[in-house]
Amino acid sequence: MAEKWLYWLEDLGRGQNDLVGKKCANLGEMAKVGLPVPHGFALSLDAYNLFMNLAGAYDEMRSCIERPETSLESITGINELSHSLRRIVESKPMPAEMAATILLHYQQLCDRCCALDVAVSTRSAGAASHPGQYETHLNVKGDADLLDKIKKVWSSSFNPTSLSFRKQKGLPLESDPIGVAVLKMVNARSAGIIFTADPNTGDIGRMIIEANWGLGESVVGGESMPDTYVVDKKTFEVVERRLGTKLKCVLPMEQGVVEQETSKDKSCSFCLSDEELAEIAKVGIRLETHFGQPQDVEWAIDSDLSFPHNVILLQTRNEVMAKKKDPVDQLLDLMVTRFVKA
Amino acid sequence: MLKDAYDLSFYEFDEERDPKVYGVLLCDVVHGRPPMKPAYMGIGWYWYYHGVRYGAARLCLPTTHGWDSRFINGYPYITAIRTTPEEAEAREPIFRERIKPFLENFDGVWDPLKADLLKTYKAARESRGLKEWDDIKKLSNDELLSFFLDFVYVINRKEGETHFIMLMAAYYISGLFQEMWRSMFGKEAGIDPKFHRLMSGFESMDVSFTRELWQLGRKAVELGLEQAFKTTEDAKVLDALKATEAGRKWSAAYHEFLLEHGWRADRQHAYDFPTWIEKPSVGIARIKVLMSEPIFPFDAHRERVNRERQEAEKDVLAKVPEGQRAAFGLLMKAAQKGGYWSEDHGYYCDLAVGAMGRWIITEFGRRFAEAGCIDDPEDVHYLHPNEIRKAAIPMGRINLRPYVERRKSAHKRNLEIEPAPFYGDISQAQDIVRSDPTLSVSTQIPIVREELKADLYGAAAAPGVVEGVARVIMSPDQLYQVQPGEIVVAPGTSSSWTVVFSVIKGLVSDGGGALSHPVIMAREFGVPCVSGCVEGTQKIKTGQRIRVDGDQGVVYILDK
Numbered sequence: 001m002a003e004k005w006l007y008w009l010e011d012l013g014r015g016q017n018d019l020v021g022k023k024c025a026n027l028g029e030m031a032k033v034g035l036p037v038p039h040g041f042a043l044s045l046d047a048y049n050l051f052m053n054l055a056g057a058y059d060e061m062r063s064c065i066e067r068p069e070t071s072l073e074s075i076t077g078i079n080e081l082s083h084s085l086r087r088i089v090e091s092k093p094m095p096a097e098m099a100a101t102i103l104l105h106y107q108q109l110c111d112r113c114c115a116l117d118v119a120v121s122t123r124s125a126g127a128a129s130h131p132g133q134y135e136t137h138l139n140v141k142g143d144a145d146l147l148d149k150i151k152k153v154w155s156s157s158f159n160p161t162s163l164s165f166r167k168q169k170g171l172p173l174e175s176d177p178i179g180v181a182v183l184k185m186v187n188a189r190s191a192g193i194i195f196t197a198d199p200n201t202g203d204i205g206r207m208i209i210e211a212n213w214g215l216g217e218s219v220v221g222g223e224s225m226p227d228t229y230v231v232d233k234k235t236f237e238v239v240e241r242r243l244g245t246k247l248k249c250v251l252p253m254e255q256g257v258v259e260q261e262t263s264k265d266k267s268c269s270f271c272l273s274d275e276e277l278a279e280i281a282k283v284g285i286r287l288e289t290h291f292g293q294p295q296d297v298e299w300a301i302d303s304d305l306s307f308p309h310n311v312i313l314l315q316t317r318n319e320v321m322a323k324k325k326d327p328v329d330q331l332l333d334l335m336v337t338r339f340v341k342a
Numbered sequence: 343m344l345k346d347a348y349d350l351s352f353y354e355f356d357e358e359r360d361p362k363v364y365g366v367l368l369c370d371v372v373h374g375r376p377p378m379k380p381a382y383m384g385i386g387w388y389w390y391y392h393g394v395r396y397g398a399a400r401l402c403l404p405t406t407h408g409w410d411s412r413f414i415n416g417y418p419y420i421t422a423i424r425t426t427p428e429e430a431e432a433r434e435p436i437f438r439e440r441i442k443p444f445l446e447n448f449d450g451v452w453d454p455l456k457a458d459l460l461k462t463y464k465a466a467r468e469s470r471g472l473k474e475w476d477d478i479k480k481l482s483n484d485e486l487l488s489f490f491l492d493f494v495y496v497i498n499r500k501e502g503e504t505h506f507i508m509l510m511a512a513y514y515i516s517g518l519f520q521e522m523w524r525s526m527f528g529k530e531a532g533i534d535p536k537f538h539r540l541m542s543g544f545e546s547m548d549v550s551f552t553r554e555l556w557q558l559g560r561k562a563v564e565l566g567l568e569q570a571f572k573t574t575e576d577a578k579v580l581d582a583l584k585a586t587e588a589g590r591k592w593s594a595a596y597h598e599f600l601l602e603h604g605w606r607a608d609r610q611h612a613y614d615f616p617t618w619i620e621k622p623s624v625g626i627a628r629i630k631v632l633m634s635e636p637i638f639p640f641d642a643h644r645e646r647v648n649r650e651r652q653e654a655e656k657d658v659l660a661k662v663p664e665g666q667r668a669a670f671g672l673l674m675k676a677a678q679k680g681g682y683w684s685e686d687h688g689y690y691c692d693l694a695v696g697a698m699g700r701w702i703i704t705e706f707g708r709r710f711a712e713a714g715c716i717d718d719p720e721d722v723h724y725l726h727p728n729e730i731r732k733a734a735i736p737m738g739r740i741n742l743r744p745y746v747e748r749r750k751s752a753h754k755r756n757l758e759i760e761p762a763p764f765y766g767d768i769s770q771a772q773d774i775v776r777s778d779p780t781l782s783v784s785t786q787i788p789i790v791r792e793e794l795k796a797d798l799y800g801a802a803a804a805p806g807v808v809e810g811v812a813r814v815i816m817s818p819d820q821l822y823q824v825q826p827g828e829i830v831v832a833p834g835t836s837s838s839w840t841v842v843f844s845v846i847k848g849l850v851s852d853g854g855g856a857l858s859h860p861v862i863m864a865r866e867f868g869v870p871c872v873s874g875c876v877e878g879t880q881k882i883k884t885g886q887r888i889r890v891d892g893d894q895g896v897v898y899i900l901d902k
Contacts, residue, residue: 198664225526228663242661245528267528328445330669332438335514338521339405339779 005047006101009040009181014291020044021125021179026291026316033290035283036312039112040120040183041105045127047098048154048177055092061085061174072167075160082160085174089155094147102150103143106182113184117142119252122149123315124156125179134159134178138215139185139252146182153180185252186312188300190271191216192226194284195319196233197294204294206239207231207284213262213271214249216298216314227270231281238277243270276301279308287316294319347413348380348749349726352388355412355419361766365774367412367419368764368781371876372834372853373611376817377416377756379723380749382613386699387418389498393506394780395423400507402436403514404429406778416756419765422778444511445672448679451511455504456690462497463605463694473601475620478705486709487734490702494727501695505687510780512680517779519677522670526662532801532874533895539654539805540674542865543647544682547689549640549866551603552632555625558599559633562592571630576623579630596622605697608818610688613700614723615818620700627822631845639844643868685862706730713738716746724749763876794896798850798875798882802895803861806870808848809889809900812882829890831882843867848890850878850897864892872897 012020012028019025024042031037052058064070064084071077094102110118119141124134135156137149157176166173192211197204210226212218219226225247230240246267250259272280280299287295296319302310347353360367378387395408407423425433443451470489472478481489520531531537562571567589570582583589604619618625632638655674662670707722715733716722722730724746733740764771775781791799813828815821821842824830829848832839843849843863849871851861864871870892872878878897882888887900 230664240660240664242663245526247528327669327672328442330666331445331518331673332442334522334669335441335518336404336434336438338518339514339776 005044005050006105007042007044008105009037009042009183012042018045018127019179021127021181022317023123023125023315024179024181025125027181027183029290030287030313030316035286036309038184038186038312038314039109040181041109042125043102043150043180043182045177045179047180048157049175051092051095051098051151051154052089052175054095054098057089057092058174060088064088065173072164078160078164081173082158082163085158085163086155089158090148090151092151094151099147102147106143106146109182109184119185120146120182121185122146122153123181123183124153125181126176127178134162136217138217138250138257139255141255145255150180150182154178183314186300186302186314187252187304188215189213189303190276191298191300192219194280194297194299195294196284196288196297197319198230199296199319205233207233207281209272209277209280209284210244211271212244212246212249213266214251215257216300217250217257218246218248218259220298227272229272229277231277233281233285236278236281238274241270243268246271272301275307276311279311283311283313287313291316291318296320345412345414346752348383348416348724348752349745350380350384350388350413353383353411353413355414355765357765360412364410364421364423364766365770366764366766366768367410367414367421368771368774369761370418370420370853371761371763374418374761375833375852375879377753378418378612379614379753381703381723381725382611382699383413384726385494385703386498386613386696387611389502390506392499393502394510396503397506397510397780398778400503401440401510401514402433403510403778404431404433404437409778409781414765415759415761416753417759417761420781421766422774422781424774424777441511441514444515444680445676448511448515448676448683452508452683455508459501459504459690459694462500463698466492466497466698475617475701478701479708481705483709483734483737486702486705487731490706490727490730490734493698493702497698498695501691505691508683508687512683513780515673515676515680519673522673526670530801532803535802535805535893536654536658538803538861538865539647539650540658541651541678541681541862543644543651544678544685545640546682546685546862548685548863551689552628553638553640554599554603555628556632556635556638558592558596559629559635561595562629563633565589565592567592568633571626571633576626576630579626580623596625600625606689606693607696607700608821610692610696613696613703614720615700617697617700619697631842635844640866643866647866647868681862703730706734709737710742715740715742717743721746721750724753760880791894791896794894796891796894796896797899797902798872798878798897800850800872800875800878800895800897801861802892803851803873804849804864804869804871804892806848806868806892807889808870808892809887810847812850812884812886812888814879814882814884816879829888831878831884831888833879839863843869848892849873850875850882850888850890852876852878 007020009028010031012025013032014025014029016025020042027037070081072081110116119139121136121138122140123136126134135153137152140146140149157178162176163173166176190211190213192209195208198206198208209229209231210219212226225244227244228242229238232239246262248259249262250257284297287297295316297316298314300312300314302312344354344356391409391411398406398408405425407425409420410423412419470481470485523531523537562568565588570589571579573579580593583593600619600622605617607615607617608624609615616624659667659671703722707719710716710722710733711719715738725742729742729745733742810827810829812831813824814831816833818839824842824846826845827847829850830842830846831850834851834853844867846869849864849869851873852875861871861873870890872890872892872895875897882899889898889900
């Protein structure tokens with residue numbers, strides 16, 4: 001087992017997917033080349049294994065899986081197993097030596113940010129990118145909350161979808177090590193996504209920026225219709241600008257976050273200025289150039305910082321271009337979602 | 343306890359069980375007022391309810407097996423026969439395949455079906471050597487009964503099935519379009535004038551028909567026959583025309599027109615209203631209204647309406663994210679075609695089949711009365727097919743009065759009753775209507791917006807705001823009362839009302855979704871309209887001044 005299982009982002013880089021997970025490796029790469037990412041550190045895949053071993057979770061999970069009443073043949077069975085496994089992981093206290101290391105780094109992070117109990121997000125980082133499968137916790141504050149949420153990210157590798165995926169692929173059920181990124185929270189006024197090439201048409205001459213008020217989760221989740229901008233990558237000109245309904249947005253509370261209805265005046269106005277748009281676009285192009293292919297990037301505008309330093313990047317990954325779906329099939333999907341599954 | 347429905351057991355309402363099983367049954371205010379007569383309920387209307395289920399089965403609609411229907415106190419009530427979640431899942435893949443052709447090419451499905459219907463009607467007449475209305479008198483009792491049976495069990499069924507497979511597809515498409523509209527633009531399509539602009543400017547057969555009427559009117563002016571049309575009695579106009587060469591020439595042209603297009607009555611969904619070919623003076627009233635217009639009203643607005651539609655199309659598509667644009671554009675086109683179909687089909691479906699039914703049934707009425715089976719030819723409208731079959735061949739030997747009497751007095755009682763808007767738990771109405779978008783053909787749930795402090799809330803069906811004097815019209819035989827510049831308040835309207843749209847200032851209707859007749863015609867003619875108010879005809883009295891706000895979809899009563 002590796003001695004070192006916790007790294008500052010700036011010490012990481014692109015080659016370290018297998019060590020810390022793709023998200024952390026890419027964040028490290030961005031930090032290294034001077035792109036604006038939040039301060040933070042990464043728990044490697046080994047940290048996951050170390051925890052499970054020291055805490056005795058692996059043994060307990062294996063015996064739970066082998067129990068005769070465990071069945072993965074039904075959705076209920078999978079849900080029940082997921083529930084039991086997650087409870088095992090989350091009920092274990094963080095081993096003392098791990099807790100000490102994590103909290104030492106958290107303290108240093110607080111010092112770097114000149115704040116007490118600085119708010120962070122804990123985000124999963126799988127070795128292979130499985131967006132949306134594992135959990136992210138936002139606005140995490142203080143030692144106890146941090147340790148708790150790190151365990152929750154780990155335990156989310158036992159969610160029902162991942163379990164049935166592993167069963168299908170014949171992978172061991174009791175383990176799927178993932179990394180955890182601990183990042184300083186951005187006090188986001190607006191946030192969203194860049195696709196540095198148009199994912200729908202495959203047009204590499206223009207990029208798509210989607211944005212909403214508050215944290216980026218409302219845009220990533222795809223439930224609220226965000227503002228959409230199409231930017232020409234040569235001229236940085238905004239060639240299309242569509243006001244979204246932005247019915248809801250995600251905002252931080254004292255601890256954690258809340259989704260609430262956007263106020264009328266906000267939902268009726270664009271949430272980015274032209275100079276912010278241009279800055280976001282520039283950063284997008286730097287990313288695409290650096291990584292050598294179109295990127296799908298999460299960003300936020302930090303209201304504690306001033307332009308142009310307020311554009312902060314939270315994640316980048318290679319963009320998945322949609323295979324063009326026949327419009328009739330798109331409509332049939334919609335019809336079924338609206339009328340059958342509603 | 344089962345409530346009697348003129349001996350039509352399939353319509354009988356089980357007061358205890360039905361609301362429990364179905365949640366809620368909603369009154370069909372669009373078609374049900376005034377109450378239908380038994381003969382129509384059992385023949386024409388039956389095939390529509392059959393059609394709904396046939397359409398649901400053929401399209402394999404995932405959430406519904408079609409409607410169930412009851413008649414309570416003579417008024418129709420409908421609800422959805424919802425599927426179980428397991429059924430929905432099993433039906434979904436088949437539904438995808440079956441709805442596809444409608445999305446890809448709506449007219450491509452409709453055109454051959456339409457041609458087939460026209461062929462069926464034509465063959466039914468020509469194979470019996472019938473051309474003029476009175477030709478049916480030449481048929482023997484056997485031949486008339488055979489025609490009746492063909493009509494009741496083959497022709498009407500075919501029309502009902504064709505009608506509803508198209509209607510269900512049109513409403514599913516329109517329903518999806520309206521849902522997407524709401525999620526993209528944050529506004530109900532029904533109260534969004536831009537949505538209505540998108541659906542306007544398509545010339546249906548109904549408009550073409552009215553244009554031909556207008557041309558006949560202009561021809562009369564050209565021939566110097568205006569004076570003959572000045573008399574108040576429409577039948578006398580036709581007499582006066584016989585006096586001159588020019589008048590006879592015009593009458594011949596009018597007769598030719600009626601032979602082609604006169605197979606329609608002013609009240610759809612009834613056999614007790616005269617058809618135009620049978621009573622040519624009905625059309626004279628309409629020609630009178632139209633003949634003084636130098637330009638056909640629809641054409642006067644056509645350019646503007648088309649321009650506004652094209653602008654709206656561009657505007658809407660520009661607002662749609664590019665990834666969804668192709669799909670949204672396709673859906674918009676299908677929804678427009680479906681909306682146009684909704685207006686067009688009346689001519690080929692409801693009107694044609696209604697006229698043929700009246701033709702046969704009133705001929706039986708005449709023969710039964712003459713042979714002493716009933717007292718009055720009109721009493722035939724209280725009979726059911728079984729009784730007509732019973733008495734058709736032994737003509738004169740069967741006494742049909744016992745059937746007539748009890749149903750006639752029940753119908754008379756029902757005329758005095760104001761129907762309850764629903765039976766059961768109204769809070770389930772939204773769910774039920776959502777499970778089957780086609781229910782919006784006949785039901786309406788108003789979108790109340792307290793902040794507008796209006797007297798009635800409905801759908802912003804056609805834009806514009808007008809103030810004027812209300813004229814409450816409960817059935818088409820009162821249409822002659824409408825004075826130019828009035829605002830018509832009606833339970834619903836059908837194709838036969840098209841002609842008044844050229845003289846009225848505004849329209850308020852109790853029923854009518856986004857694809858209903860009043861809504862579409864009001865848009866075509868540029869008349870501000872609020873539809874789906876539910877209680878318009880109850881709350882507004884003739885002579886009251888009202889303000890119709892077709893932009894917001896609300897009505898204010900100004901002198902309460």
